[in-house]
Amino acid sequence: MTPYIMVVEDEDALATLLTYNLEKEGFRVEHAGDGEEALLKVEEETPDLILLDWMLPKVSGVEVCRQLRARLETKRTPVLMLTARGEETDKIRGLDTGADDYVVKPFAMSELTARIRALLRRARPELVDERLEYADIVLDRGSRRVTRSGRNVHLGPTEFRLLDFLMQRPGRVFSRERLMDAVWGPNTYVELRTVDVHVGRLRKALRANGSDDPIRTVRSAGYSLDQQG
Known part of the structure; x- marks a missing residue:
């Protein structure tokens, strides 16, 4: 079954790039432009992995991650945080919030895809095997x-x-x-x-x-x- 990834990103150009490349890799992708929309979409269908920007309108990525971890349905859903904030303290904060991995912008698409597959293999091996x-x-x-x-x-x-x-x-x-x-x-x-x-x-x-x-x-x-x- 095709793994379902939700891309939560407010920069339209980056969201389009991510969606195109992830679909090309065989994933099913949905896009949410802000934290509030992401939380609503997750209620409709639980993704297999969430690619989450840190700086989002309405509800921040950190707060989205907190709320996801508080819900039974998404408590163990892999979250990969995507951000321009590369300081060690920011990385620790993101991971402490419940993110499973952390990628700093700009990034190589090949590295991002490899990290996504690694998270999926750990959480839902049947999706990628x-x-x-x-x-x-x-x-x-x-x-x-x-x-x-x-x-x-x-x-x-x-x-x-x-x-x-x-x-x-x-x-x-x-x-x-x-x-x-x-x-x-x-x-x-x-x-x-x-x-x-x-x-x-x-x-x-x-x-x-x-x-x-x-x-x-x-x-x-x-x-x-x-x-x-």
């Missing part, structure tokens, strides 16, 4: 290939994304609405019934050759990748 495994199912993002017990499983693009998302957190139950946002995107409208159809197709492909059904249906709640189902 090329290969996911659960029980006898193996999903390889690089080759877009899925196998079960060594046999190829033929999936369409939507079923592949659906399995990728479920394999990131096996055992957890996801509602149809959450699956819609993760697989089709938060701004794409599809009917709930569409989720059921694609889950059915994924089930059929995974159960080929007489294998057990690894997807559990939880009535009135959603679906889970759960071998105990």
Whole structure:
């Protein structure tokens, strides 16, 4: 599943540059132009990582970081602080507030991307690893290939994304609405019934050759990748 990064930056030119380069690296990017907008957007959808400018209008980056750490949903969301303030005392203050890393402007995009991947790998390794495994199912993002017990499983693009998302957190139950946002995107409208159809197709492909059904249906709640189902 594509990692979701929120860029919180009030300089439009830099925000555009960051968004372009991060999307080119394969990330899904949203931009917030001030601290207040960032906090509102985070409530709508929790990012996998937040790239946070220190000096922001309305609510400062330091205060945004404090509020993120006070919320259960974002308590452990990686925060990389981006700032022109390079003094050691500023760095310590930023880290003490709850930031996971600190990059001083100007910076090399290659270094920033490497730090982002390092933070994601530490917090959510399933987002950046090329290969996911659960029980006898193996999903390889690089080759877009899925196998079960060594046999190829033929999936369409939507079923592949659906399995990728479920394999990131096996055992957890996801509602149809959450699956819609993760697989089709938060701004794409599809009917709930569409989720059921694609889950059915994924089930059929995974159960080929007489294998057990690894997807559990939880009535009135959603679906889970759960071998105990």
